[in-house]
Amino acid sequence: MEKKQLNIGLIGLGVVGSSVAKILKNNQELIAARAGCNIIVKSGVVRDISKARGDFDFPITARVEDVLEDKEIDIVVELAGGVEVAFEIAKKALFASKPLVTANKAMLAYHRYELEQIAGNLPIGFEASVAGGIPIIKALRDGLGANHILSIYGIINGTCNYILTRMKNEGVEYQKVLQKAQELGYAESDPSFDVEGFDCVHKLLILASIAYGINAKPEDVLTQGITEITQEDIAFAKEFGYHLKLLGIAKKSGEEVELRVHPTFLPKEAMIGKVDGVMNAISVVGDSVGETLYYGAGAGGDATASAVISDIIEIARTKSSPMLGFKNPFEKDLKLKPIAQISSAYYLRILVLDKSGVLAKIATILGEEDISIETFLQRPSKVQNHSILLLTTHICIESKIKIALKKIEDLEVTKAKPVMIRIEKP
Structure with missing residues (x-):
């Protein structure tokens, strides 16, 4: 019994797009068995046809409209990158009632809720937008x-x-x-x-x-x-x-x-x-x-393409879950x-003049903000007559450590902007 065919329009044929095309071709029988239909790239879009990488067995165009307006294309796969241009492509695909698959984390960071509202019951796959091949x-x-x-x-x-x-x-x-x-x-x-x-x-x-x-x-x-x-x-x-x-x-x-x-x-x-x-x-x-x-693997053409194709297979199975x-x-x-109310323990690295009383001044500033020191080390600096102070604090809120750091930076004995790293104990 011949399987139904699902036609894909690939917008963007860079590292990931080329890998998607390659895997769909090389693993065609396996993917068809999992999806319940043959999945074929009907056409691809590149910004500059003369710079297209790879030997593709499907037509290539520089016009996004050739994919978006093609009634035979069932799923639009957006791998072009960027934010606003990609958002326009995504909207046009959804308005044309075409499911969308994207790896575009930047576009989703700004427009994910707008796309969810536009999509309605149309599926949007974006597994590849976070951590490459990890599902x-x-x-x-x-x-x-x-x-x-x-x-x-x-x-x-x-x-x-x-x-x-x-x-x-x-x-x-x-x-x-x-x-x-x-x-x-x-x-x-x-x-x-x-x-x-x-x-x-x-x-x-x-x-x-x-x-x-x-x-x-x-x-x-x-x-x-x-x-x-x-x-x-x-x-x-x-x-x-x-x-x-x-x-x-x-x-x-x-x-x-x-x-x-x-x-x-x-x-x-x-x-x-x-x-x-x-x-x-x-x-x-x-x-x-x-x-x-x-x-x-969180990146790379094949790992990311694996996640893109997993979304295509899910859509081919007609399984549609809410985007978010x-x-x-x-x-x-x-x-x-x-942000000011976030709490954490903190590590501080402070470059200071190597003289008596420095630690007492820093401890006083921290105490004024109700911040207590947990550990303390002093290291020699490569700069003559300077020391590096390394200390950790007990848990306090972000606003207080920021105030304390500014006061410490303003001390005459402090010779560089203090560096702060947060400490987490999951």
Whole structure:
């Protein structure tokens, strides 16, 4: 019995788009058996046909309209990137009653709720938008659907995880490792989107929408990158039994949700802290299931294409679940916790003049803000007559540590802006 055919329009034929086309062709029989129909790329769209990479066995055009207006195309797969142009493509596909599959985390970070409203009962697949080949979207939306999600801790940027791993294992400074990451293709020539934490923020917002039904924008999220991390911080982590990772964190407390992305000291026993290199991992704690951990390749053409095709197969099976996981409004209107009210323990690195009374001044400032010191170390600095103070605090709120840091920075004995890293004990 001949299977039905499902026609795909691929908008964007870069690394991921090319991998989607390749896998659909190479694994055609397997995918047809799982989907219940043959899935064929009917046409593809590139910005510049002369620069198209790969030998494709389907027509290529530079006009998005050729896909969006083609009545024989059943699913639009948007892999072009960007925010507003991609949003327009997504809207046009949905208005044309075509299901949409996208890997575009930036577009979803800003427009996911608008797309959900436009789509209605039309399916939108976006598994590939977070953590590449790890099926975290389906896990949150379906597999853990019976749970209140208590927390999400995610290593969701392979570039940063690679850099921090090399710094830990080889004792080299940030800039040298970044250069190597760029040579290997793990980091862009302008790495700021990754190393400043913005990539993580986009992914965290998508996860938080599914877990909590909360609508926030990237600008609302506490965001700190890894550019200030030095070997002093790495050495401190080793000495006191911590892993140092860039994490995306979502935590529910009462009727509020914390959203933050920042370098984090984690205790050695934390499973997620043991994930090294370019790999991704997400720890999700549900009130019924407890902790679940998801690990795998967070980027790369084939891994991301695997997630794209999983969405295509799901749509082919005519299974359509709500885009962000809720058929009805969530039982409680959860609110985003103000950044100033977030609480944590903190690690501080402070470069000061090497003279008596310095620690007493810093301790006095911290005491004025009701912040108590838990551990303290003093290290010699490479700068003559200077010392590096390393200390950790007990739990306090963000607003108070920020006030204290500004006062410490303004001291005559302080010779550089203090560096702060948050400490989490999941």
